[in-house]
Amino acid sequence: MKVLITGATGLIGKEIVKRCHEEHISVHYLTTSKEKIKSDDNYKGFYWNPKEDILDAACFQGVDAIINLAGASIAKRWTKSYKKTIIESRVQSLSCLKNALSKVEDHHITQIVSASAIGFYPDSFTKYYEESCTPASPTFLGEVTTVWENAVDEFSDLGLFVSKVRIGLVLDDKEGALPQMVKPIKLGLGSAFGSGDQWQSWIHIYDLSGIFVHLIQNELEGIYNGVAPNPITNTELTKAIAKTLNKPLFMPNIPKFTMKLALGEMHILLFESQRVSSKKIEESVFDFTYSNIHPALEAILV
Numbered sequence: 001m002k003v004l005i006t007g008a009t010g011l012i013g014k015e016i017v018k019r020c021h022e023e024h025i026s027v028h029y030l031t032t033s034k035e036k037i038k039s040d041d042n043y044k045g046f047y048w049n050p051k052e053d054i055l056d057a058a059c060f061q062g063v064d065a066i067i068n069l070a071g072a073s074i075a076k077r078w079t080k081s082y083k084k085t086i087i088e089s090r091v092q093s094l095s096c097l098k099n100a101l102s103k104v105e106d107h108h109i110t111q112i113v114s115a116s117a118i119g120f121y122p123d124s125f126t127k128y129y130e131e132s133c134t135p136a137s138p139t140f141l142g143e144v145t146t147v148w149e150n151a152v153d154e155f156s157d158l159g160l161f162v163s164k165v166r167i168g169l170v171l172d173d174k175e176g177a178l179p180q181m182v183k184p185i186k187l188g189l190g191s192a193f194g195s196g197d198q199w200q201s202w203i204h205i206y207d208l209s210g211i212f213v214h215l216i217q218n219e220l221e222g223i224y225n226g227v228a229p230n231p232i233t234n235t236e237l238t239k240a241i242a243k244t245l246n247k248p249l250f251m252p253n254i255p256k257f258t259m260k261l262a263l264g265e266m267h268i269l270l271f272e273s274q275r276v277s278s279k280k281i282e283e284s285v286f287d288f289t290y291s292n293i294h295p296a297l298e299a300i301l302v
C-alpha cells in the first residue's frame, strides 16, 4: 500500500510517516520546501506550491490514499492578514491537489483523509460533542474548520470517499502545546488558565497517528473525533503535568484578560472548553494505547 501525505514534515505528519512505515505502507509526500525533498524507497518527496497551483503529478504514482495535513500554523498571532493565510493555505492546498488529480486518468486513489480540529465545536462546559453535533463554533476556528472540511468534501466529485479527523490537543514531547505548558511548571511557576474548568480533549500523538492509519487500512468514511476517551479540565491537566514532573503548583490561576493582552484573539485556544467524545472511533474497533492522562504524560515526559 502507498499513501500520499501533505504536511508530512510537520509535527503530526512525521509521526504518521513513522506509523505508516511500521505498517509497511510506503509514503509519497508533497512539500512546499525543496530542501525537504528526500528520495528513499519508502519515503519520497515531491514539490508543490499550492498558492501558484504548481504540483509534481508524479506524486500520485502507485498511490492508494491521500492524507491531508497541510496548512499554515495556527500558533501565530491572528492578525487580519495572518487569518487570511491560515484559511487560504488550507483551501488552496486542497484545490491544487484536486485540480492536479482531476487531470490524472489512470490513478487508483480511492480515499482522502484530512485533518480538521475540535475547534469546530462551540465553547461549552456542559456539552459532550459527538461528530454529528452542529452548528460550528461562531469563532475563527469554527470558520477555519468549516471552510476546510467543505473543501475536502469536494473530493467526492472525483469519486474518492472522504474522511475527516477533528483533532484535539496533541500531546508530544518536543512540539505543540505540551512543551509550552511544561516550561513554567518546571520553573515552579505553573498554573491553570482562567477558572481552569474548561475541558481539554487531548490525544497522545501515537494514538492520533494510529487513527489516520486505521481509517485508511479499514477504508472508513466520514468524520471522526481525534481525541482520547477521557478528556480532563485545564486544572486537572496542569496538576497531572506537575505531578508527573514532581513539581509543586502554588501560583494563582492566570486570568483571561492577561492572556488576551498577550495573545490577542488566539487566547481562545487556552480558554475555550470542548469536551469531545471518542465513541465513534472506538466503535470502529480502534484501541487506544493512551486512554488516561497519567500514563500518556509518563510516556512523554519521564
Ligand SMILES: NC(=O)c1ccc[n+]([C@@H]2O[C@H](COP(=O)([O-])OP(=O)(O)OC[C@H]3O[C@@H](n4cnc5c(N)ncnc54)[C@H](OP(=O)(O)O)[C@@H]3O)[C@@H](O)[C@H]2O)c1
Pocket (backbone or CB within 6 Å): 006, 007, 008, 009, 010, 011, 012, 013, 030, 031, 032, 033, 036, 050, 069, 070, 071, 072, 073, 074, 089, 090, 093, 115, 116, 117, 118, 167, 168, 169, 170, 176, 177
Ligand atoms: N498539532 C495540533 O495540536 C493540531 C490540532 C488540531 C488540528 N491540527 C491541524 O493538523 C494539521 C497538521 O498539524 P501539525 O501540528 O503537524 O502542523 P505543523 O507542524 O505546522 O505542519 C504543517 C505542515 O504543513 C505544511 N505547510 C505549512 N504552511 C503551508 C502552506 N502555506 N501551504 C501548504 N503547506 C503548508 C508544512 O509542510 P512543508 O514545509 O513540507 O510544506 C508543515 O510541515 C495542521 O493543518 C493543523 O492545523 C493540529
